Amino acid sequence: MNVGIIGCGAIANIIVSSIVPEDNNINISHFFDKDIERAENLASFADGVAVLDFEDMLDDVDLVLECASPDSVKNFAPLILKQGCDMLIMSIGAFMDKQFYTQVLNIAKENNAKIHLPSGAIVGLDGIKAVAKFGLKEVTLVTRKSPKSLGKNIDAEEVLFEGKASEAVKEFPLNINVAATISMACNRDIDVKIIVDPKVDRNVHEITAKGDFGEFKTTTMNYPCAANPKTSMLAALSAIRLLKSFNETISVGM
Ligand SMILES: NC(=O)c1ccc[n+]([C@@H]2O[C@H](COP(=O)([O-])OP(=O)(O)OC[C@H]3O[C@@H](n4cnc5c(N)ncnc54)[C@H](O)[C@@H]3O)[C@@H](O)[C@H]2O)c1
Known part of the structure; x- marks a missing residue:
């Protein structure tokens, strides 16, 4: 499978440095970034090609991996999918x-293309998907991040946002993709609270789900990526796992 990347920042660098062609024939070959130097650096590391326009990769790749921004999804996804190229999308807030x-x-659907959304920086989506249509009554997400991660200069804990996921992604488009992922997994606009907390050095996501099945809570305490404190290491690792799963015979825990 030939893969092209849009957005050659923190997540793309982790993915590219962790995947070798022997990994189920995944060949990450084409690189695009609005900052051409970033695309060239990653292309040179991976022995691939940097392109000046994302459309220049579409004849050569089977799947485009988006690791750029919600705006890039809005601008590029329609054209990519029209070409019948599959996509793996990180900036899930766009949806x-x-x-x-x-x-x-x-x-x-019209072009027989697939869209893959990784679980990203959270655990627990398997359970949410399983119960989504079977009496799920309540799903909440509480996200707690450091001032550095949220780009704030604050020295006491503060609730920055309380409301629906659809509003959270508008106010924090690069910080709360997980709210969109959970909402999509259970097909509802979930309740979200975002707290900035100078005492934490991790990106913490607490999910609570209640319904006829019972109740579960998950807490993910992510180390931020060194290259981008908004982003958690686990987000990149979940994309790697998803890429590798495409050619596997047995699926576990999907
Ligand atoms: N699904 C999740 O759980 C999850 C978790 C973390 C991050 N994300 C999202 O993944 C995306 C990438 O994260 P990152 O940490 O690698 O970001 P980053 O800022 O380190 O890198 C993004 C790169 O994309 C490029 N870029 C941005 N907009 C572009 C555009 N329109 N066209 C071309 N290039 C563009 C930037 O120049 C940069 O090099 C972000 O949107 C982020 O919000 C999702």
């Missing part, structure tokens, strides 16, 4: 725009 979501879904 909280219902009109865009429906448009993209239709394009993918």
Whole structure:
């Protein structure tokens, strides 16, 4: 499988340095970034090709891995999917725009393209998907991050946001993709609280789900990426796992 990357920052660098072609024939070959130097650096590390326009990779790749921004998903996904290219998308917040979501879904169906969304920086999506249509009554996410991660200069704990996931992704487009992922997994606009906390050095996500099945809580305490404190290491690792799963015969815990 030939893979092209849009967005050659923290997540792309972790993925590229962790995947070798022997990994189920995954060949990450083409690189695009609005900062061409970033694309060239990663292409040179991976022995691939940096392209000046994302469309220049579409004839050569089977899947485009987006690790750039919600805006890049909105700008590029329709064209990529029209070409019948599959996508693995990290900036999942883009899909909280219902009109865009429906448009993209239709394009993918018409062109026999698949869209893959990794679990990202959280654990527990397997359970949420399992119970989503079986009496799930309540899902909440509490995210706690350091001032550095949220780009704030604050020395006491503060609730920055309390409301629906669709609003959270508008206010914090690069910080709360996990809220969109959970919402998509259970097909509802979940309740989200975002807390900035000078006492934490991790990106912490607490999910609570209640319903006819009972109740579960998960807490993920992520080390931030050195290259981008907004991003958690686990997000990149989940994309690597998803990429590797495409050619596997047995799926476990999906
Ligand atoms: N799903 C999740 O759980 C999860 C977790 C962490 C991060 N993310 C998202 O993944 C994306 C990448 O994260 P990162 O930490 O690698 O970010 P980063 O800032 O380190 O790298 C992003 C790269 O994309 C490039 N870029 C941005 N917009 C672009 C555009 N329109 N066209 C071309 N290049 C563009 C930037 O120049 C940069 O090099 C972000 O949107 C982030 O919010 C998702």
